[in-house]
Amino acid sequence: MGPCWRCGSLGTWCVFGAQTALRCGLLLGLLALCACLEEKCILGIMGQPVLLPCLQPQITSSVNVTIEWRRGEDLVLRSTWRADGVVEEWSLDGAATPPDAPLTGNLSLQLPGPEPTTRRLRYSLRVASQENQSAELCSVCLQTAASFSSPLLRMEAAALPGGETAFWCHASGGFPEPAVFWLVDGGAAPEGSVSTWAAPLPDSHRYNVTSRLALNVSGDASVACVVQNPSTNETLTSMHGGAKVTGGPVVTSRAAEAMWIFSTALCAVVGVLVTVGVVYQIHLDRMSKRKKQEFQKQQNRGNKKKRRLEEEEEEVKLERKETDV
The missing domain is CATH 2.60.40.10 (Immunoglobulins)
Structure with missing residues (x-):
């Protein structure tokens, strides 16, 4: 048997190991589903420019704005748009944003060549202005690779x-x-x-x-x-x-293609299992609620019967007093 809980006046009731296993299965299913829905990274080919997209057209109405692209915590690019239209930009290793970024809101980051690493790199864009001192607008994942020559x-x-x-x-x-x-x-x-x-x-x-x-x-x-x-x-x-x-x-x-088909099928199976588990849990909750209502009804009936008996006893006592008088 699984763990037991006490629920108000219903007494002690136990949930068997099957229900506990169901909850564990639901948790694992949700984790697997999240893995299936993992964010895809942009593929950067070594030696070729790569563009990390970020479109924010609403920023064109801002003035005295500073944008910062970061790789993790490391600063890659800082660009300041002054009210007089002058753009001051500093960058690392030739990184750049489009020249018309203040007019179009296209804040995409262009890298001359991605850093070779087996890790997935996280690039983020933050904006510092008078209205908002540290607002993250974009977050992009980058993965590096290069093709091999023909064997x-x-x-x-x-x-x-x-x-x-x-x-x-x-x-x-x-x-x-x-x-x-x-x-x-x-x-x-x-x-x-x-x-x-x-x-x-x-x-x-x-x-x-x-x-x-x-x-x-x-x-x-x-x-x-x-x-x-x-x-x-x-x-x-x-x-x-x-x-x-x-x-x-x-x-x-x-x-x-085989891996894609397998991943899709796995996601579908996990989705079905999660749905079935949720429906079954709702069914259990309804049954528990129904039992609780029935128990309360029985208690109410018992209380009414008890009050009726007490009233009858009072009436009998009154009749006896009247008879004695």
Whole structure:
């Protein structure tokens, strides 16, 4: 049995473990639903300008306004609009807002190149004016990535000791570190046959990745090297069939589509479970309320009967007094 509560004059009633489990399930369901609805980040490609959107047309009527873009707590840009129309702007690493921002309310932040990091960066815009000293108007999430080059797949001409054949796969210039796997005749490569190395490029946060596959394979076998970058939602594939490299790099989104379908189905299931749980909880509350009303009615009936008996006793006493007199 689960925990017990005392509710007024109804006495003690217990909620069994099933109801407690239901409440826990509802809480977990809500958490999962929040995870499904997690805010999407803007994808910034390394080496390319990225725009963090923020439109506030109502600010065009303000004067003597100072806007500040921050990355976390670090100041990235400060722009002051004076009443005489002069705009004074300071920025870090070439960040800028549109020149006509005071006229259009377009306060979007343009970054010349996003900072390479595996963390999600939070940019926020705040406005300081005479009316409002610290009002946050925009908040934008930024995620950094870079695409890898098309994988180069080659087979070593000389066989290894034991008759094994070696295949090499190389891709470069991407971020963050990718996932690499091999397919042999459409199936996963045997365990222990793959070795992969990822190394950062000199003076850069980008990666070069090299992978080696060694196994006994027939001459007409199909071998594929797959490089996945989840941040850019890219899957690059190079295939080797027999003595000739066929196909070449192919960008496919099957894995991403499958993940999207799974996430959507999960959100739908969680939504149904939450709805069912809420309806069931409402049903339990109604039953509890009905029982409480019935109990109160029974108490009222008992009180009426008790008062009636007392009145009858009073009448009998009065008759006895009159008789004695």
